[in-house]
Amino acid sequence: MPSLLATGEDRAALLERYRSTPSGRDKPSRYFKYDLESLDVDATAAERASGNVTFANVPPRAVVCDLQSAQRDHAELFARAYRAALEPQHKYAFLTLAYGGLGAFVYVPADCAIDEPIVVRYAGGAGESLFPHTVVLAERGARVTVVEELELGATGFACGVSEIVAGDGADVTYAAAQFAPEDARAFSTRVARPARNARISWATAEMGASLAIADVAITIAEPGIEAAIASLFFPTGAQHADVVSTVDHRSGDARSETIVKTAASGAGQARFLGNIRIAAHAQHSNASLRDDSLLLSKRAHVDSIPALEIAANDVKAFHGATVGAIDEEALFYMTSRGITRTEAERMIALGFFEPVIERFPTEALRERLRAALERKVGAA
Amino acid sequence: MSDQGLRISGLRCSVEGKEILKGIDLVVEPGKVHALMGPNGSGKSTLAFSLTGHPKYDVTGGTATLDGESLLDLAADKRARSGLFLSFQYPAAIPGVKVPNFLFAARQAVRPGELTPSKFRALLLEKMDVLGMDPSFLGRYLNDGFSGGEKKRLEMLQMAVLAPKYAILDETDSGLDVDALKDVGESVKALRASDEGKNTGFLIITHYPRILQHVEPDVVHVMMDGRIVKTGAADLAHRIEREGYDKIREEVGAVA
Numbered sequence: 001m002p003s004l005l006a007t008g009e010d011r012a013a014l015l016e017r018y019r020s021t022p023s024g025r026d027k028p029s030r031y032f033k034y035d036l037e038s039l040d041v042d043a044t045a046a047e048r049a050s051g052n053v054t055f056a057n058v059p060p061r062a063v064v065c066d067l068q069s070a071q072r073d074h075a076e077l078f079a080r081a082y083r084a085a086l087e088p089q090h091k092y093a094f095l096t097l098a099y100g101g102l103g104a105f106v107y108v109p110a111d112c113a114i115d116e117p118i119v120v121r122y123a124g125g126a127g128e129s130l131f132p133h134t135v136v137l138a139e140r141g142a143r144v145t146v147v148e149e150l151e152l153g154a155t156g157f158a159c160g161v162s163e164i165v166a167g168d169g170a171d172v173t174y175a176a177a178q179f180a181p182e183d184a185r186a187f188s189t190r191v192a193r194p195a196r197n198a199r200i201s202w203a204t205a206e207m208g209a210s211l212a213i214a215d216v217a218i219t220i221a222e223p224g225i226e227a228a229i230a231s232l233f234f235p236t237g238a239q240h241a242d243v244v245s246t247v248d249h250r251s252g253d254a255r256s257e258t259i260v261k262t263a264a265s266g267a268g269q270a271r272f273l274g275n276i277r278i279a280a281h282a283q284h285s286n287a288s289l290r291d292d293s294l295l296l297s298k299r300a301h302v303d304s305i306p307a308l309e310i311a312a313n314d315v316k317a318f319h320g321a322t323v324g325a326i327d328e329e330a331l332f333y334m335t336s337r338g339i340t341r342t343e344a345e346r347m348i349a350l351g352f353f354e355p356v357i358e359r360f361p362t363e364a365l366r367e368r369l370r371a372a373l374e375r376k377v378g379a380a
Numbered sequence: 381m382s383d384q385g386l387r388i389s390g391l392r393c394s395v396e397g398k399e400i401l402k403g404i405d406l407v408v409e410p411g412k413v414h415a416l417m418g419p420n421g422s423g424k425s426t427l428a429f430s431l432t433g434h435p436k437y438d439v440t441g442g443t444a445t446l447d448g449e450s451l452l453d454l455a456a457d458k459r460a461r462s463g464l465f466l467s468f469q470y471p472a473a474i475p476g477v478k479v480p481n482f483l484f485a486a487r488q489a490v491r492p493g494e495l496t497p498s499k500f501r502a503l504l505l506e507k508m509d510v511l512g513m514d515p516s517f518l519g520r521y522l523n524d525g526f527s528g529g530e531k532k533r534l535e536m537l538q539m540a541v542l543a544p545k546y547a548i549l550d551e552t553d554s555g556l557d558v559d560a561l562k563d564v565g566e567s568v569k570a571l572r573a574s575d576e577g578k579n580t581g582f583l584i585i586t587h588y589p590r591i592l593q594h595v596e597p598d599v600v601h602v603m604m605d606g607r608i609v610k611t612g613a614a615d616l617a618h619r620i621e622r623e624g625y626d627k628i629r630e631e632v633g634a635v636a
Contacts, residue, residue, distance in 0.1 A: 327472065328435065328436075329472045330472040330473075330474050332433075332434050332435065332456060332472075333468065333471060333472040333474070334474070334482070334486075335433075335455065335456040335457040335460070336432050336433070336434075336456050336457075336459075336460055336465075336466055336468075337457075337460055337465075337482075337485075337486035337489065337490070337538065337542065338457050338460035338461045338486055338489030338490040338542070339457055339485050339486055339489050340457050340489070341455070341457065343485065343489075344457075347474075347477050347481075347482070347485065348474060348476075348477065350476065350477075351474055351475060351476025351477035351521070351522075352475065352476055353476065354475070354476030354477075354521075355475065355476060
């Protein structure tokens, strides 16, 4: 097990924060069976906290290291970013912190542009629990793409945090696609705090796990920021996935775009809550939320809830949502060109995700997503 | 060969329990251009959808054969593979499916194994050039965010790429400006001039005769209230242009 960070907090206190923080999520329903308020993860996870981190494409001008090295060798930089974007409402992050130790620190100096995506790979064996914490600090004008990979063993558990702190005009893309085994559980909290004129782009996918819980958030506290969240998830079989996206416009003159594509088949259960908040003084904000859901079986269920809280009066806010089965007119159109109904369904279902897939930064990752989606569509 | 052609006989069709087609007899021979004209609501589009196998259109009587093969028991994709094509009045948008991927899948379905992907791409670019289409179409999702004119152009591109034995154009001319209308006419001519399309038979469904200034029909049919009430040569279209449909309605007497 990776050694704990010296944070001055004890595990019991962090676990108590985990238990006492509300999940902000719906209660169990006849569709969604898990009670996310009181999951018993803390009791089982502790003994098996494990895993390792490896890196690929580490550029010479950046710092990419594990958390212990970061704390030892780059203490000042690390202290500026570690837990700097997390906020007290991030319930599952307390679990990560309680068992913290595994993680990565990515530091990109000012005006340094890195083209090749840096890969941070977490891996654990069967039955092991991972609490990975990735911290990205991009200085003024820096540009970087991080791809986080997570390999869980059978019945494994992951509860991770990704944090981005971006300086003025920095440009950070962070992609994380989860393909955990279907008897594993995968939780994630992803938060970003950009400075003025910075660009943040999250691309996330929940493909595996019996239960996936994901929080993706960007806090806009300064003007000129461009924030993007693109997420897809696709529970099949008996999988459950609960995704919450939050864009918090606390400063005006900034733009955000959230795109979420959800499909469900078999008895798959999906819940999505899309928060867009625009504070009273955040004038000239421009926020859009687009969420589409595709139901591929009668027992599958998707709950998609947009939550727009807009207190400013001079803003542009767009919300669009669709939910339904594959459109019969679209199917007829394709079959009228000679394409079989099965193939047409496959093409339409895969195409449904494509606007989010395109946000992932490498062709390898996009192809892996398409292949995984294809298997899921084929099994539907 | 007497079974050649798109042969429709006594075709009746209901939509949601209401009978729209009340016995249609029509034969489109290979290589010929037939125009099907008629006022709105006369059943022209219903004929197009019932022939191509739309699940909402319930054929209750009659027959339809394509070069001898019965169409009505086939699913829509099999009808297309036997050589039937419909240019839609309102083509569906399919986000996430790129135009060339869709066209390649369709071409492979209709004419399996004839073209490698690279040869297909060459064919596609050639046909787009003929239609004056910008190569940027290739990067776009199928009909997604397309203007009315762009959708019609893409329908014509599909017709060119699939080179069907029989093509039904369902009001492909509606909502088009003069230039776009001319392009539709050119698409039909280009297909007829090609090796693959020299025997293609056309059924051009239209409300207005203006498309027929660009494509001279061999035969003109007038449809009213679910029946073909008059059939004639190209000059019938000119007459409709001059006189409208009311005169013909009076002439053929009260139908339904």
